[in-house]
Amino acid sequence: MAKIADFGLSKLRDANQQGSTVVTDHVAGTSLYLDPEYNKTGKLKKASDIYSFGVVLFELLCGRLAYDSIYYANNRTGLPSVIVGQSFDMERLKKMVDPKIMEADANILKITGGVNQDSLETFITIAYKCLAETQAQRPLMEFVIKELEKSLEYQKSSKDNFQMSFNEIISATKNFSEYNCLGSGRCWKLYEGKAFGDDGCSTILVKRWNNKYDPKHHNEFLTELEVFFKYKQESIIGLGGYCNEMDEKIIVYEHGYNRRLNKHLDDVNLTWTKRLKIGIDVAKGLDSLHTGCAKKNHVMIHRDIKSASILLNSDFRAKIANLELCIKFWEYEKVESYKGDHAYSSVGYNDPQINGYLDKDSDIYSLGVVLIEMMCGRLAFAKRHKQSLGPLSKLHYVEKGNLDAMIFEGIKEQIMSESLITFQAIALQCLNSDGKTRPSANEVVVQLNKALEFQEDIEIWGLKLPKDYKEIIKMSTTPDIYSTKTRKELYQIFHKGILLQQGKLWFFLSDNEERNEIVSARMFSYKNHKLHKWRSVHKSRFQRVVKMFDVSHLNIQIKIKPQFLSQNVIYGASLVFKYYDPRIISFQPMYVNLKYKMGGKTLNAYFATWRKDEWMMIELSRFLYDDKYTDFEVQLDSFSRCYCLSGAIIIEGIEFRAINDVSFKLFAQSEAKLKKSHTLPAKKVLLDSADVKCFTWKSLSESRFTEVAELLSNQVFRIKCKFENQALSPNTTYTCYLIFTLAEKCQGLQCPVRIRDVLLVKNKETKFVYFRTPTSVNLHDITKIPQQRDDGLSEVIVWEFNSNKVKGDHIPMHLKLISYEGNMRGLNVYGIEFRPV
Known part of the structure; x- marks a missing residue:
């Protein structure tokens, strides 16, 4: 991380000073980095630093100091003269890029795309602008930063952000401890490790190639990287990083929390539904390999599909792994297989009709074997079995017309008949002797999805339907139209x-x-x-x-x-x-x-x-x-x-x-301790009202105030006043209560009364209060219910506010209460109380 130093020649300026130019007869600085306008006129500005910074940017780009001898040939006088000596030419400037930037493995750069061109061009453009001849033409530092950040983002979003150091991987795997080793191939070992990054600690899988093997296995390392970068799909294991240094060839994967599929085949917790979803995931991953570069007519063959090559995440979703044996060829070509090369496929999974050549149909055969494995709950080949599952299942089907006798007992009772029939049909098609008659990976996805729909139709949707749904349908106006509907469709209906x-x-x-x-x-x-x-x-x-x-x-x-x-x-x-x-x-x-x-x-x-x-x-x-x-x-x-x-x-x-929620909100409020409450008498809140003639004033023994306002025959009355903000506690939400009683002769006010805040004209929110407690039915959150007080009076909420949101020394309040039907005669208003929540 860069740190600016050497401030001995710095000039301090007052930030509030109008001018930003220092005029001096003593020009100071390092030749080649010195602003030419400052050098000529003595005028020092912030733009002078921008020029120097532009020179440094080109030093970074070219991998050479500004005064390197290479920049003094042919009448040139240092790096800046080489750059600005001609008009701006992007291709010419690109040729000046440090070759060491491109010194990484050429094959890896070909796969990953190397330096991002957008990043490079953005960097060159802003660096060139910094070297403008005059100070006025140079960009502000804010703009320079913005463009450099843009260049960085281009490179971050580029193909290759996955390089890891060998020391990082040693630390993650505890120096490739055998305790962390999960398995091995003929030229690699797989380790589990703990990596620490910006998001904390995460578990990773590390595949390390043995550097003692034939150098041709380096191609397998490159092939696997190419698959990661060019054939990205959620059903193919994700790349966590790679290392290609110190003769080490290492690939880091995302972690498969539930390890490999072959470890779960006989697990009753791996339900039939989960097995169907795993089959769909694997088929989708294969389809991505087989068609991922369709525009170029390229096909990528995995060559080693087996249950041990399928990793399962925490949700038991499948990820295809072991990609080092993949091979790419033109869609209409056949590729000669490696005869005698045991790395191609594994016993029990290899296509018996390969005849020295392979194409994508060979992967489909292996996929069919994996599907049969999941149905039977065992590996394709084991010493105690005389025959592998592929040929054995075909023999069973010829003899009995189905594979029911081979089903794993632990899941047999779960499987719905239509789901099983659909599954067996597509699995057997994958095992066809003639590769041309085998389905594509996409066709396998379609059929397995159908099998899953049949299974979920009963397993999920059947359970959600009413138990008597068939009897209900018989009572419908058109029962016949429902006879062909699936349970999911009936559920939606x-x-x-x-x-x-x-x-x-x-x-x-x-x-x-x-x-x-x-x-x-x-x-x-x-x-x-x-x-x-x-x-x-x-x-x-x-x-x-x-x-x-x-x-x-x-x-x-x-x-x-x-x-x-x-x-x-x-x-x-x-x-x-x-x-x-x-x-x-x-x-x-x-x-x-x-x-x-x-x-x-x-x-x-x-x-x-x-x-x-x-x-x-x-x-x-x-x-x-x-x-x-x-x-x-x-x-x-x-x-x-x-x-x-x-x-x-x-x-x-x-x-x-x-009704899900049978509780009713009655808006009861609790008294807040240690905060100020404030009460205003009716005289204070009603005398400024335009409706003052609608009141009569009387004294009541139970009131703490000298007079109480009794409403006459009117349908509307107003509460209007101002009170001091200092009377309330800061940063406090207050609830405003209207204190009242109903006169003995009052016969009305069963209906709700609408409240409108006159000061908030644009606020269309409607609120209601009751002065008599209604039945619990038909209440809403916008209605306020009266509560009995300890002093024998009643109160109801009419207003709420936060003391911090009120501007000025006084808090204005202007409420309009409107009765829908009848009048509010007999309502005795005592006053308004502001109480902290």
Whole structure:
């Protein structure tokens, strides 16, 4: 890492001084690095340092000092004169690059791409600009830094950032300790190690070639590197680094947490589904090798596909390894195999029809053997078996028509028949004697995916379906169309919804697999037949919905027995409806004030929520569903006409939906200790209000204030005041409570009251408060519920703020409270209390 030194000639300037030029008769500096304009005029600027720095950049690039003798030939006077002696010529300047930069292994550079050209050209360009003749033409140091960082990023994103030192690898493997050795090939050993980097400690695999072997094995090292750089795919093991120094040939891999596949073949924990996914991964990796350079008609053959060449990560996803034997050739050529070379493939995996030549079909044969290994739960060849798995499976199929007798007992019960049939068919095709009739790696991927879909259709989707899904389908309006659907498709259909009972009931599953249903409005009773008609409406689940012409007199009797709900689950029963011609459409809860009777009580449901399909829902009740539950009964009386122009609504039905969270937020606040609370009397917060004539003032014995404001017959009142910021604690969130009681003769205020912050005109958030505690049904997070205080008064939250976000010495407050229906007569306002959260 570079450190600037030698400050003896430095000049100190005042950063606030207007001019940035020092004029001197004593020019100082080192020849060849000296700014020519400064040298001529004595004017020293920051741009003078930029020139010197440009010379250093070219020294780095050329690998020579500026005053090297090579730069004094042919009337030249040092490195700067060579660079700026002619007009800017990128190709000429590239020829000046230090050859030592290119002295690494030429074959590796050919594979990795060497010095990135974008990086090199960016570096040369900015270095050249630094050597501009005049100070005004040179770039600022900020721009120089930006361009050098860009050059560095180009090189970092280049092909070769994987070189590791031999000392790093010695440290990671504890000097290639035999304790860390995981296995070996004929010319290499594989070690496990611990590497330390920017992301902490990570486990790596290190393959070290034996340098005592024939030098031709160096080609295997290069071949494996080429595969890593040119055939990148998630199913091929990732490169961690390489070392090519001190006669060492080493490749570092990402770690396979679960080691090699051959160690898991007889493991019952390696389920059939996992084995299918491993087969898909290996086939994808092979497809990448076989087609990765299709534009150049190149084919890369692995030549050693076997279960020991497949590493498994922590999720048991497969990675193809042992790439040193790969060979590349033109797609339409045949490549002569190395006769007598035991490195080609392994016993039990090699293509018996190779006849001295090989192509990508040879890899497919080996893949077929690996698939059979996973089905049988054993290696392709073992001394106790007379025949390897490839020929043995073909013999079994000829004799019995299937391979069922060869299946590993530990997984036999897991396998679905369609999955097994599909798997066996593609595995046997891979083992065809004629290589031309074997499938491509991509075709293997397609068929194994089908086998996986068959398996998951029952193993995953079958378990997610309702146990009685077949009986439910029989009750649908069109049961025949579902007979050809897979379980996954049926699961998706059930989540979307399905019509049952001659189109009068809509059944669907929630995200957590609970059963829900919507009963059509056709199942309701209508006392006044002249006030409703049946209509077809866009986006309805049912063919017909009911249009009610008078929302003030609904007279609808509902008696329903839910049939398809989940046992011992809490359900919310909601009316699904929409206004025929609403004034507004908003996804904020809307005040509708539905009056209805249930269990002999008259109830109110104040707010309806919007859905994405523009229907609205309003919750009427909640209940625990079990075998003893009988009928859901309710009488709908009237809606508010607040947002209804014509007075008509459209009712789709009653929805029974499972409730996940049965707790209700009542917004209780706890007293914060050691922080300031502040209380303002009603006189302070109401006298500045425009609605002051709507109050009458009286004294009450229980009030700590001399007078209390009682509201008269008005629908709106304001809370308006200013109070000192210093009265509150800094960096504290405060909740503002309205302190009140209701007069004995007060008959209203059952409905919610809307709050609007007049000072936040752009804030469209709607909040509501209640002055009487409503039923727990139909509450929302935006509603505030009154709480009883220890002093016998009541309080409700009307405002919240943070003391640090308020500017100035005074905190303004201007709230407008609006009642939807009736007036707020009989509301006694005591004051406002600011309490820290």
